[in-house]
Amino acid sequence: MGTVIQGHVGIGPSVSGEALVALDNFSARYDLDRIKGIFSRPSHKLHGESYVGKVLVLNAAKGGVATAWMLREMASRDMAPLALLLNYANPIIAQGAAFAEFPLVDRFETDITCAIQTGDQVYVDPATGAVTIDRDAT
Amino acid sequence: MKLNEHEQAILAGNMGPARQRAMAQQIEIGRFFDAEDMVEVAQAHIMADTESLGEAGVRFLEDLADMPLDQCKVCIPTITDPRGADFNAYQRINHDPVYVELERRADQAFRALGILMTDTCINYQTMMPPVLGEHLAMGDTGVVIYSNSVQGARTNYEGGPSALAAALTGRTPRFGFHLDERRRGTACFDVTHQPATWTEWGALGGIVGRTMASYYEVPVINGIHGPAPTSDDLKHFGAALASYGSTALFHMVGVTPEAPDLQTVFDGSTPDPTKIGKADFEDFLAGYGAADDALDVVVFAAPQLSLLEMERCAYLLKDRQVHRDVAVLIATNPENKHASDRMGLTQTIEDAGAVVLEGVCFYQMHARELGEANNWTRLMTNSAKLTNIIGGYGYEPVLADMERCIDSAVAGRIV
Numbered sequence: 001m002g003t004v005i006q007g008h009v010g011i012g013p014s015v016s017g018e019a020l021v022a023l024d025n026f027s028a029r030y031d032l033d034r035i036k037g038i039f040s041r042p043s044h045k046l047h048g049e050s051y052v053g054k055v056l057v058l059n060a061a062k063g064g065v066a067t068a069w070m071l072r073e074m075a076s077r078d079m080a081p082l083a084l085l086l087n088y089a090n091p092i093i094a095q096g097a098a099f100a101e102f103p104l105v106d107r108f109e110t111d112i113t114c115a116i117q118t119g120d121q122v123y124v125d126p127a128t129g130a131v132t133i134d135r136d137a138t
Numbered sequence: 139m140k141l142n143e144h145e146q147a148i149l150a151g152n153m154g155p156a157r158q159r160a161m162a163q164q165i166e167i168g169r170f171f172d173a174e175d176m177v178e179v180a181q182a183h184i185m186a187d188t189e190s191l192g193e194a195g196v197r198f199l200e201d202l203a204d205m206p207l208d209q210c211k212v213c214i215p216t217i218t219d220p221r222g223a224d225f226n227a228y229q230r231i232n233h234d235p236v237y238v239e240l241e242r243r244a245d246q247a248f249r250a251l252g253i254l255m256t257d258t259c260i261n262y263q264t265m266m267p268p269v270l271g272e273h274l275a276m277g278d279t280g281v282v283i284y285s286n287s288v289q290g291a292r293t294n295y296e297g298g299p300s301a302l303a304a305a306l307t308g309r310t311p312r313f314g315f316h317l318d319e320r321r322r323g324t325a326c327f328d329v330t331h332q333p334a335t336w337t338e339w340g341a342l343g344g345i346v347g348r349t350m351a352s353y354y355e356v357p358v359i360n361g362i363h364g365p366a367p368t369s370d371d372l373k374h375f376g377a378a379l380a381s382y383g384s385t386a387l388f389h390m391v392g393v394t395p396e397a398p399d400l401q402t403v404f405d406g407s408t409p410d411p412t413k414i415g416k417a418d419f420e421d422f423l424a425g426y427g428a429a430d431d432a433l434d435v436v437v438f439a440a441p442q443l444s445l446l447e448m449e450r451c452a453y454l455l456k457d458r459q460v461h462r463d464v465a466v467l468i469a470t471n472p473e474n475k476h477a478s479d480r481m482g483l484t485q486t487i488e489d490a491g492a493v494v495l496e497g498v499c500f501y502q503m504h505a506r507e508l509g510e511a512n513n514w515t516r517l518m519t520n521s522a523k524l525t526n527i528i529g530g531y532g533y534e535p536v537l538a539d540m541e542r543c544i545d546s547a548v549a550g551r552i553v
Contacts, residue, residue: 008170009169009170010170011166011167011170025384029190029501029527029530030526030527030530031530032530033506033530040530040531040532041529041530042529042530043529044530060351060352060353060384061353061384062382062383062384063279063381063384063527064185064278064279064380064381064527065185065277065278065279065295065296065297065298066185066187066189066190066297066298066502067297068185068190068297068298068299068300069186069190069191069192069195069297069298069299070190070192072194072195072198072299073190073191073192073193073194073195075194076192076193076194077192077194087352088351088352088353089170089353090295090352090353090384091167091171091294091295091296091297091300091314091353092295092297094167094170094171095163095167095296095297095299095300096297096299098163098166098167098170098299098300099163099297099299099300104170
């Protein structure tokens with residue numbers, strides 16, 4: 001058993017994958033080159049990093065409403081993150097997750113960007129809001 | 139969530155699978171935000187440019203539009219945000235016809251659903267202004283923050299799929315800014331420098347927005363004196379605040395309807411205010427300065443221009459000529475474009491070499507590909523919102539007031 005961090009009940013199916021973490025915010029329109037699958041906003045802490053297939057762990061949902069469509073669009077091209085864990089979601093991210101059947105959890109008992117490190121293997125269970133970190137997994 | 143008889147019938151599929159799916163999606167979002175029930179909404183506003191939709195989103199709309207009309211027609215008045223291509227002007231800006239064709243398909247699908255193609259993010263200035271206490275499902279963060287703050291209506295950010303769901307059910311989950319308790323102030327700002335231009339109003343929105351930690355923060359702006367801000371001032375302020383802060387509601391003491399004074403807008407005592415002075419504005423603007431004077435494109439958009447902004451552009455461009463190495467793009471909605479045509483403003487602007495775009499907004503029309511097609515990198519604008527967005531699309535944004543943007547466009551370099 002790894003460390004379990006409890007969040008609010010989320011949206012979407014359960015998944016396991018590798019975490020990509022930063023104390024920064026998230027908007028699909030503002031921050032991403034969705035064709036290349038990388039963070040493209042120069043000021044973003046993950047600038048240049050590929051997010052495809054990663055459990056993205058960030059602070060808050062920011063920016064405009066486009067993300068609501070974009071999660072599903074990215075998933076249709078197999079260019080989406082695997083899941084999104086945030087300290088604070090906003091309605092747009094939640095609406096996008098519901099539309100795309102995409103795993104999203106937020107409002108954790110601790111700052112999720114501190115609790116998880118890049119490279120950690122995590123299990124995300126939106127139905128309960130629990131995230132399990134297994135640092136020994138390879 | 140508590141559902142009434144009508145809502146239960148929708149969820150049971152009695153009104154077809156599209157409305158059933160929409161209601162199920164809304165319930166999932168309602169649970170995520172601990173909504174107790176649904177609230178009826180009077181109008182929906184859908185952000186669904188084709189850059190966001192992609193092929194997957196357009197196919198989703200086409201599949202919906204293929205259903206029998208009684209199953210897919212919207213059940214409340216539903217309008218659209220700016221679209222992803224200007225069918226009349228796309229060739230003038232080297233907009234890829236592939237995207238224009240995608241836009242035509244989306245446009246046809248929306249029309250088949252009974253949606254009114256207003257193609258605007260300034261519906262509050264040109265269509266039917268929201269009313270104090272009116273519950274709505276508005277897309278576009280700028281529309282949400284203006285409707286909530288300046289007009290006292292009640293809406294959350296409703297992304298495209300969510301606004302479409304509201305259009306199909308006539309409901310939205312009752313959470314966030316539909317609730318009295320979420321509309322109270324959470325942070326206080328004392329402004330000691332009065333914004334003098336649309337750019338400075340946008341800068342103020344950016345300065346406040348950067349400090350907002352979450353969607354549920356409600357900043358209260360105190361210290362605005364002198365003549366009341368105009369609708370365009372508050373439009374630029376709100377759009378930038380929403381963009382930088384993911385903020386959906388602000389109060390401005392003595393200006394907006396739910397903030398006659400500080401005591402009314404805060405529960406209990408007023409929090410210690412954050413001071414915002416002239417140096418803060420200068421710092422913000424300096425952050426969007428340029429290392430050299432190179433200039434490729436000047437954009438007035440985000441939000442679309444009001445008729446009064448169109449008139450200002452025309453005044454500043456009259457009897458002048460944009461430099462051959464610089465493009466000037468001006469985006470407004472179809473209503474203001476037609477009015478500008480009728481009043482001679484479009485003629486004046488385009489005689490100077492600028493391009494007026496209709497029913498679109500620059501960052502919602504494949505800005506990255508437009509930049510690559512036209513070799514645009516250095517972008518100058520008077521919109522703080524646009525400067526916040528456009529860096530991720532490969533541009534180097536420079537923020538300056540409209541006069542300086544146009545002087546630079548004419549000079550062919552940043553002046």
